[in-house]
Amino acid sequence: MSAQTDYKFAGWAGDAPDSIEGKLKWIEYEPKKFAEDDIDIKIQYCGICASDISTLSEGWGPMKDAYPQIVGHEIVGEVVRVGKDTKNGIKMGDIVGVGAQCDSCLKCHYCNKDQENYCSGGMVGTYNGKFSRTSEGSKSWGGYADYWRGPSHFAIPIPEGMDPAEAAPYLCGxxxxxxxxxxxxxxxxxxxxxxxxxxxxxxxxxxxxxxxxxxxxxxxxxxxxxxxxxxxxxxxxxxxxxxxxxxxxxxxxxxxxxxxxxxxxxxxxxxxxxxxxxxxxxxxxxxxxxxxxxxxxxxxxxxxxxxxxxSLIASPATLKEMLALVAEKKVHPWIKKWPMDKVNEAVPDMVAGNARYRHVLVNVKNGGKL
Amino acid sequence: MSAQTDYKFAGWAGDAPDSIEGKLKWIEYEPKKFAEDDIDIKIQYCGICASDISTLSEGWGPMKDAYPQIVGHEIVGEVVRVGKDTKNGIKMGDIVGVGAQCDSCLKCHYCNKDQENYCSGGMVGTYNGKFSRTSEGSKSWGGYADYWRGPSHFAIPIPEGMDPAEAAPYLCGxxxxxxxxxxxxxxxxxxxxxxxxxxxxxxxxxxxxxxxxxxxxxxxxxxxxxxxxxxxxxxxxxxxxxxxxxxxxxxxxxxxxxxxxxxxxxxxxxxxxxxxxxxxxxxxxxxxxxxxxxxxxxxxxxxxxxxxxxSLIASPATLKEMLALVAEKKVHPWIKKWPMDKVNEAVPDMVAGNARYRHVLVNVKNGGKL
Structure with missing residues (x-):
């Protein structure tokens, strides 16, 4: 089932509060160890969320040893690796999205009733989090990047016919x-x-x-x-x-x-x-x-x-329900696409309050369309 | 339909903040003009609620010209006068109760959906209020008294077999x-x-x-x-x-x-x-x-x-529903009965925090049973 990993994990990382001023740096990083219920996604789009800014800038508190940090939790891309326990019927080549949460205990009362966002064990954020269910202690890395790896339970298939660039910011915002x-x-x-x-x-x-x-x-x-x-x-x-x-x-x-x-x-x-x-x-x-x-x-x-x-973000079931609604009703968010290479222009533009109303990074080399 | 009024309206009134220290005085007063949807109740029981204390003592704000004030909004007694528009199927001789609210506009969205307690025009409190729908500007007078007059819409029939002394404090508390x-x-x-x-x-x-x-x-x-x-x-x-x-x-x-x-x-x-x-x-x-x-x-x-x-008190419909439940399940509140004549002992005892858990005044001369 598993494909050979012939790609590198790398993305635009911040290593200090002023990284939001156009100082994100391209780094390679070590993702979590692949678990059999994980997938790898070749990232094509990632929305820029205010949380990304508050995290990088230490607006929500000191980052201490959490730098370097690759943020981005409105991720859409193509599935390039599946495991033998991959969930949600996800197959190689599917276009899927990941929002602000990438893991939880998957056992508690809340996880069992489609409220993983309020998991008793705490949610694992798509960035600035630590995995514990599998690959314990591994850092979670966000979507201003080429690839994403994490639990397939939190990957949402993008409805047929929906523009994947538009789907991205729905996943958190x-x-x-x-x-x-x-x-x-x-x-x-x-x-x-x-x-x-x-x-x-x-x-x-x-x-x-x-x-x-x-x-x-x-x-x-x-x-x-x-x-x-x-x-x-x-x-x-x-x-x-x-x-x-x-x-x-x-x-x-x-x-x-x-x-x-x-x-x-x-x-x-x-x-x-x-x-x-x-x-x-x-x-x-x-x-x-x-x-x-x-x-x-x-x-x-x-x-x-x-x-x-x-209210805190959305559970996978709620994201699926919402995407089905907006796909059916053709509800288009107002987005502006930026080549991911221009992230150091896009983020400061977001900080300046210019987004009307969502900036979406496009990873052109991965098939994202500007 | 209307009976001759051969009784006087009189009760235990406070005329200063220190009235809660055992200084309530028996006074006669002029009730609202009888409207055809009003009833008169011969009061047999009245619970002592913390609101009574906060009102009399100016704990909720200056009373200014609102003294003298007869408090008490957990009233139970016998219907001794009805009008031609009396509601709720109430008849002469019925045992009914009145809680903390005694009038509202009866026309707005909230009044029409059993939420008179959130009436758009504001609720009229059973004491320290002013009527406006009928007898405009008349003061509302509470239940530390011999008789009560007000809109039958807010009078709740006490279920068959329920101890009326126990019913009283359910009406607000x-x-x-x-x-x-x-x-x-x-x-x-x-x-x-x-x-x-x-x-x-x-x-x-x-x-x-x-x-x-x-x-x-x-x-x-x-x-x-x-x-x-x-x-x-x-x-x-x-x-x-x-x-x-x-x-x-x-x-x-x-x-x-x-x-x-x-x-x-x-x-x-x-x-x-x-x-x-x-x-x-x-x-x-x-x-x-x-x-x-x-x-x-x-x-x-x-x-x-x-x-x-x-959440603010209860609507008439909710009071009815609750009384039906507690009558059926025989849910007995813990009350201590005091002859209404001893109100100047009962109120200070309540103020001292001795109620376990509700003091109920009994108007013995009106048929209340100690």
Whole structure:
């Protein structure tokens, strides 16, 4: 079953916080030892996610001995090696994707009910993680690279007819928004959805909520992205300015679910919660680099019957469900393709906030199409 | 249909914050003008709720011109007057109860779907409120009294065979705990329930969660009430001491739903949230007199897929459902009866924290039984 490995594992690595300033370096590395349920993927596309930046720049905390780090967890490519226990019916030559998680214990209650993202043993991130189930202690390496190796359980076949470049950013950004949408009944019990922040995640939030049959309100600091929001499918656009309480007057109890993809730490939570109908949820998906949610008034939670929660990426089953939906409904994310060789231009452009709304690296020599 | 009113409206009123120190005074008052959907109740029982204390003592804010105030919103008695539009099939002589809410618009989306407690026009509290739908501007007067007048929509028939003295405290305390239990799937999707604080509300939480088929964990500051918790039906008792994080080690992800009836403002929320399974909810029901929920880490919400929310009292439909359940299952609250004449002993005893777990005032001259 296993193919001969006649390729090298190499990619664009950061070795210091300033690597996001265009200083990623091409390195070779030693992947995990191939286990019989692993696959190797010849990487053709990899989206650039805000997590990549926060990790490399130490925005989420010191990296210590975790450098060098090859980030990227919106990976799509061709299967070039399978093992005898490869899962998901994956065969040589299939086009598959890998998101932000690449392993878990696969035994616990959560893994057994399609919630590997909340595995009791902890999830293994697609980069900056350590494998333990197989090849214990091996580092996980992301997708700004030529090849990827890891458990086939976390590889999702890309639906027939779907543009693989567009599939890539769905695997983290899309799934991160789709998961809380379906968990909280989007299109069923929750018809009016608010999306805070129109960045990479937010743009997926609008597209996905809309494709689930919801009416979408984008909540943004300024009017700058209003036209984009409308083109993406939003029906309403709320501008907060610097006074959310004032901005939300007259919009109380207009939303069933708010998904906050923004990293802003100092939100006026009482004002945001006022937008929710009783039973409503305010769900955080973007992990801020700093800050806590402060001074939530128990009174507003109680009187409003509202909830603040969080949601972490997507499980393989949820990713499959989402890809089937967007393939069927032809929901196209807004992406800009960059040759992977230009990663040291693409990453700084993402850091500068220029992505409208996802940069995707294309590994041309591996068959990726610009 | 209407009976002649040959009775006077009078009750035990507070006219200053120190009224809770045994200084309630018997006064006569003018009730709202009788509307055709109102009833009059000859009060036989009224529970003493923590809200009564927080209102009278200005713990929830200045009363200004709201004194004198007759509190009490766990009222049970005999119907002595009906109008031509009296609802709920209520007849003269029926034994009915009234909880913490006595009116709402009865027209909005929420009123129309059995969520009058979240009425868009705001709820009218059974005391310290003002009527507006009928008898606009009239003050609402509570149940430490001889008679009660108000909308029959909010009067709940007490099930046949149920002790009306026991029914009384279910009408606020019981309903306040039952509502979030059923909203979050207790006994169905939520099997393991945590109850924080074993006071009046908490004791109902244990009884009701148990009667819904759940396994109950009481979380308390000290071991003082452990035996009571077990007698009430709790299977586990977690003692926080002064270090919740330490106390909860080994209990991570053991609960599906936590209902917090405690008023403690400075909880270590990260520690409490660690007790919840993914998808779990931490629901506040007791409105603290002071304090905010501070410094919630977005990270713990996101990684845990957990939610913090609140729930406000119960709707009439929910109260009916709960009373049917506890009547059928013979779920007896722990109450201590006090002659209503002794209200100036009963209230200070409640303030001193001696209730195990609910004091009920008995209006003996109206037929209440000690």
């Amino acid at each position: 899309g799934g991160t928004m789709y998961t809380p949408l379906v968990q909280h009944g989007a299109g069923k019990t929750a018809k009016n959805i608010g999306i805070i922040g129109l960045g990479g995640l937010g743009h997926f939030g609008v597209l996905l909520a809309k494709s689930l049959g919801c009416e979408v309100t984008v909540i943004s600091h300024s009017a700058r992205k209003k036209e984009d929001a409308e083109k993406l499918g939003a029906s309403h656009f709320l501008i907060t300015g610097d006074d959310e309480a004032k901005a939300f007057k007259g919009h109380e109890r207009s939303l069933d679910l708010i998904i906050c993809s923004s990293n802003a730490p100092d939100m006026n939570m009482t004002a945001y919660l006022s937008l929710l109908r009783p039973g409503g949820n305010f769900i955080l998906t973007g992990v801020p680099e700093t800050g806590k949610i402060s001074d939530i008034s128990p009174f507003s939670l109680i009187m409003g019957n509202v909830h603040i929660g969080g | 019981g309903g306040t705990m039952y509502t979030p239990l059923v909203q979050h799937g207790a006994g169905k999707t939520a099997k393991n329930i945590g109850i924080i604080g074993l006071g009046g509300l908490g004791h109902f939480g244990v009884l009701l969660a148990k009667s819904l088929g759940c396994e109950v964990t009481v979380i308390s500051h000290s071991a003082r009430k452990k035996e009571d918790a077990e007698k009430l039906g709790a299977s586990h008792f977690l003692i926080t001491g002064d270090d919740e994080a330490k106390a909860f080690k080994g209990h991570e992800r053991s609960l599906d739903l936590i209902i917090c009836s405690s008023n403690a403002p400075d909880m270590n929320m990260t520690a409490y949230l660690s007790l919840l399974r993914p998808g779990g909810n931490f629901i506040l029901t007791g409105v603290p007199e002071t304090g905010k929920i501070s410094d919630i880490s977005p990270f713990s919400l996101i990684m845990g897929n957990v939610h913090i929310g609140g």
